[in-house]
Amino acid sequence: MAGRHLRTLPILDRAHEDGDGTDLPAPWPLALVDERTKTIAAGHGPLFHRTFTVRAVDARHGAADLVGTLSRDLDAGAPPHVVTFARERGEPGRMLVGDEYRVYMPAPWDGPVRVLARTETSFRLGTLDGHLEAGEIEFRAADVGEGAVDFTIEVWSRAGDRAAELLYGRLGVGREVQAGLWVQFCLSAVELLEGRREGHVREVTRRVPASELDGR
Numbered sequence: 184m185a186g187r188h189l190r191t192l193p194i195l196d197r198a199h200e201d202g203d204g205t206d207l208p209a210p211w212p213l214a215l216v217d218e219r220t221k222t223i224a225a226g227h228g229p230l231f232h233r234t235f236t237v238r239a240v241d242a243r244h245g246a247a248d249l250v251g252t253l254s255r256d257l258d259a260g261a262p263p264h265v266v267t268f269a270r271e272r273g274e275p276g277r278m279l280v281g282d283e284y285r286v287y288m289p290a291p292w293d294g295p296v297r298v299l300a301r302t303e304t305s306f307r308l309g310t311l312d313g314h315l316e317a318g319e320i321e322f323r324a325a326d327v328g329e330g331a332v333d334f335t336i337e338v339w340s341r342a343g344d345r346a347a348e349l350l351y352g353r354l355g356v357g358r359e360v361q362a363g364l365w366v367q368f369c370l371s372a373v374e375l376l377e378g379r380r381e382g383h384v385r386e387v388t389r390r391v392p393a394s395e396l397d398g399r
Contacts, residue, residue, distance in 0.1 A: 202389030206232035208319045208339040221310045226317030226341025230391040235336045237369040242378030246324035254278035262367040334372040
């Protein structure tokens, strides 16, 4: 993963900004909250609100096609031999609200997630108990012109426990592992669209202090 990430740095535009209360994710649907739920309130340290965006042009497929492909098989966009999504709840070949997956990665970043929202051009996952992080992630695509599609991964995450806070929040190791994964996922999305990348992959990271998260 480290080698893959280093190779993508020349095509990655990065920005780091101060965040605030406007960076918080949407609350979980009440019907999906249970004893396994792990929202940002269960996390530790600051919240990192991150977006990874890429534009494909001359694409042979549209936004709905891309999200449909990913929702049927999340591994279609994942870097091979780096991460895999194993379904633990729900029917193969489709994604519905309430379905669950376990994300397997090298090192200790494995963890269960639940589908919180699903539309024709997006889906959102939330972390469950046992995940190293606490937060949400949304994958979405938008048709922005003839043969042009924007693909975005938006992440809201805090360290899931005190030990993870050291790796994720203070040392930044977890954040770089995560960045490498989602940049690779963006590049795979362009391939699935059968288009070509226009410009760089754009990453914006906004850090929200823990003091802004009290009671959230």
